[in-house]
Amino acid sequence: METDWYKLDSAGKLYASTVSSRVSTVFRLSVSMYKSVNAVFLQEALEETLEEISSFKVIVKRGVFWYYFEKTATIPTVSEEHFYPCSNLFFRGRNTFPYRVLYYNKKISLELSHMLTDGTGGIEFLKLLVRNYLKREGVNLPCIRKKLNGFNFDNAFFQHYEKQVPNWQDTLDKAYKLPLRLDKRGVYHVTTGKLEIQVLKNIAKQYQTSITTYLLALYAEILIDIQAQNSKTRKPITINVPVNLRNFFETNTLKNFFVSVPVTIDPRLGTYTFEDIIETISIELKRYLNDKQLKTLIARGVRGERNFLLRSMPLFVKDWISPMVHARFGENLYTSSISNLGVISLDDDLEKHVERFEFYPPPSIGNKIKAGVISYKDDMYITFGNLSNDRLVERTFFRKLVKEGVQIKIETNRSAY
């Protein structure tokens, strides 16, 4: 018999209970067309996409011990954008879809809760939505049914968890927190910088490193400078780098399958030059980014979820303590986060009709400012999501890139602009 409910995956379970007014766990993936979006076509495209990926046709329900997804016959309605990006999806009761589809002018936005999937799963859904939308716009596209059958909704963490693998052992010190004042509840400022990948690639090449490492180093350098200017004491700068495990382990899951890798630069040890920062980050990433080390991070996550004490706690207790535990043992250990979804590629037939992709990171009270990176065609889009109205980090970051010779175009939703 086909089941009409799904369990949340290991990461999704943690995210589900940490949802609060400031921590929505919702991230946004947007795609911009060359023409204005037709809402009727978009609604039809969404319905077709949900038929094709039926595992997304679910609502979030409360169980006694965990949240779960229940299949539903209802279809979410696409709506025009009104609220700030990445606004909360859930209120008490939580009988809502764990995602929403929005449109504005030429832009289609898919806002997803991390309970359901991660960036990769979201991109696959969005690509299909765009394909189905463009079909309705009259674009002639070949059938892709075969390719879709490859996706599943399994918990890949369980599949790749090995009993004999020990937990991730590293301990992290409390990280430096940016002195930012929170804006009003529900307000989320995004600032996107559009730049050419090739230019950035050439600069990274000068430092003999990859684009991701270069961006991380640049960001770490800025955070070190901000700490030096604003704080008398020194604390480690730790940047959270979510890593897509699909690049290391065989799986076709559309659920979450990523781990957070911490990259730490400790200014207490002395002064770092930019080259020192790049070297330190390269070593840190090399240390973590192999299947053996990543298995220890998977083991930690799975064991945490399988802990009998945690499992036996009623959901209302989990809802109550999870935000505190997440803040104390999760967010407190990081200064900020950079999430790179990589280069998005579309079929040639689709590419002609799609101008750009954007990725907004989920807002979080522990890391008031986070960065999301996505690349499409020849351009890269770096978006800072900020819960504060302070623009210091964005300003310093983009000015540094301009100094290196990168041409940047800034777009923001800030009200004063």
Add this chain to the structure above:
Amino acid sequence: MAYCPKCGVSVEKDQVPCPLCFTYIPKIVSDEELLDENGFPTYYSLYENLVNFFIRVVYRVLCVLMILGFLIPTLIDVILNKALTWSLYSNLSILITWSFLYVAFDYVKGKRDKIIVILITICVGLLGFDLINGYAGWSVETAFPLLVITLILIQINIAIFKRNRSWFRQSGYIIFSILLLLIGIELIVGRYSNTDNIVFHSVDELLPSTLLGAILLLISYRMPKKWVEKLKRKFHI
């Protein structure tokens, strides 16, 4: 394309401050180019609406309670005494409270307007209580002058604090202000009650408070730097 000379980045719009550094960007982009941009809609916070809705509900509930508080005592008073007697006091109190709540729930916008509404409410309240009591004149002769003295003293203290921002110095001024207020109260109340020999009870407090206030002001204005350093050295935390 519009461009910020300070940050070196291109921006979507001109004739607005740079989104990163607030430097004003002059008109460069044509209106057609602006129309071509995708841009952002005017965003609203999901919670702002909820909080406002909740505040409005609380205010309405309080309004209903106050209407009941207005009607029930009036009815009881009329039934028992066949006239409006003590209920006039409670009704006026409710009206004053209503006015304060109207300001507190942010229905009056602007700091200046809020202060004006509060002051008018206080004056009307004082005069009203006096009139209900059969007009003895205490509102005009006593309450209003005292209100004016208090407001002047508060205003002076705020002005001094804004200039100096030193709590040590301000403490001295606050002590002197309280002393002046006490003298004022005794003078005005004594005059109102037609006492021939006004006994200044505040004289008892005059010496210690003048001494303390003077010491505080003297220290803050006239203390030699050498002594300040010595004190800092001994008492630094």
